[in-house]
Amino acid sequence: MRTIILILIVSISTFTKAQTNIVLDTIYANDTKNVALFFPEPIRQGITGASNFVFTYNREKEQYFGLLQAKPGKESNLLVINKDGSVFSYILKYKERISKLNYFIPIYSNIGNEKPIETDSVLVKTSEKDIGISTYYYQKYCAYLLDGKQRIGRIMKQNEDIVLSVENIVFDREELYFVIQLENNSTLDYDLSFLNLSIETRQKGKKKSLQTLYQKPIYIHKLPSKIAKGKMMRFVYVMPKFSLSKDHRVILELNEKDGERNLKLNISRRYINNPN
Template sequence: MSIFAQQSLDTIYANDKKNVALFFPTPIRQGITGASNFVFTYNREKEQYFGLIQAKPGIESNLLTITSDGKVYSYILKYSEEPPKLNYFFTKNESIGNESPTKKVPKTENGRTTYFERASEYLLKSRPETIATERKGGIRLRLQEIVYNANEVYLIIEIRNISGIDFEIDYLNVYRTNGNKKRKASYQRLEQEVVYKHKMQYSIRVGQSQRFVYVLPKFVLGDNEKLMLELKELKGSRKVVMETRL
C-alpha cells in the first residue's frame, strides 16, 4: 500500500493598494476564496488566463481555482503591507489534481443571466436611501444602493433629466480611484468590469428618469479608495462624475 502526503501549498501575498495578478496555463473557469477579506476577480463572461487578488487585513485564507481543462490549483492567501511579488505565473505541474469528471463542463451562461435578471428585478422594487448624488447640466446621477451577493456586487443607479434637452448616453463607467486628482502623478483609477446591465436605456427624455442595475464582480475598496461613476453624453459635451467612499 502506498501513502501519498498532500503537497504543501505556496503562499500568495496581497493587499488593498495593489493588484496581484495570477496567470494560469489555461483559462480560469472558477475561483473561490475562503474568507471575505480576500477577493479574486476574473472575467466570467469570456474565459481568460489571468485573475486579480486583493486583500484587506485579516485572517489568512486560501484560493481554490479550477481551469477550463479541469485542473485544480490551490494556494494559501495572506495579507501583506508590501507583497513580495505582483505577478505569479503558474504551470500545469503546479496543479494539485483534476476535477471529476475531467472533461470540460459546459457553460451555463443562460442560467447565470436569468439569476442576475431576477435579482436585479427584486432590487428595483425596493426604495432604498441614496448613497451619493451628483448634478450637472440638468442631469442628476444618483447611486441608490450597493448590494453584495455571492461573487457579485449590484449597483442600483438612477439618472434623471431635468434639462431642456434629451440626453443620449455614450457610456456610464464604474471606476475605483486612489489619490488626489490635483496631484496627477499620484492619482489612479481602475475601470471595473460590468458583467450585466438590467433595464438600462440609452436615451432619457426631458423630465424623465430611469432606474437600473449594474452587476459587477465583487471588489473591495481600500481605505484610501473611492468608487467613481462617470456618465458621458453621446454627441454632446455633458459629463457627470460622481465619487463616494461608501
C-alpha cells in the same frame, strides 16, 4: 384511444418530474411565537397542508405579511398566492425552539405564476436554459432590487439639470449590485455615450497622482441609451465583489453622446465595504 391514454400518462409523468426538481425552503414554527412572512405583493390566498399549522393573514384588507404558528406534529407545506399571481411554496416543520422569526420573501423566489404569462407571438420567451443560470439569476435579482425601496445613502451629482445618483449597493452571493438612477430635468433629451465604473487610487509620494482602473460589469440590467427630457430611468450594474483600502474610491463617469453634459460621481469606500 390507447394512444390518447399513453400520451396523457407521459404528460403527467413529465409534469411530476418537473415539479420534483424544485427544492423548497423550510420554515420552522412553534406554538409560542409568531413567525412573520413578508411578501413582495399583497397576499391573496394562503393555505397550509395540515391542521397543526396555521397561517393567518388579512382577508378583508390586502396586506403584505402573514403570521405562522404550529403545534407538534408531522411536517406540512404552505402555499401562498400574491395579488399579482406569483406562487410561493414552502415546507413547514415544527420546532420547539426557533431563532428566526421574520422572513422577507424576495420576488425571485417564487416557483411560478398562477396564470401563464402571455407574450407577443413575435417574441421568444426567455428561459433559464436559453440564457444561462447566472444571467437568469441576475435578471431576477435586478428586477427585485428595482422594485424595492431600500436606500444606502445620499450619493448623487448634478450638472445642468442632469442628475446621476446611486440609490443602493447590495452584496449578494459573490457580486455587488449598484442600483443607479439617471434623471433628466432639462428641456433636451439626453443621449448616453457611456457610463463607466472605475476604481481610483491616490498614489503616495511628493508628487501626488491618480490612477484610474476601469471595472467591467458582469451584467447590466436595463441601461437606457436615451433619457427623454423630464424623464428618469433606473438600472443596475452587477460587479464582481471587491473592497477598497483607504486610498481608493469608486468613480462613476457619465458621458453624453455629442454633448458636454458629463458627470463624475465619487463613491466613498465606506459604501463599498459596507453594502446592504
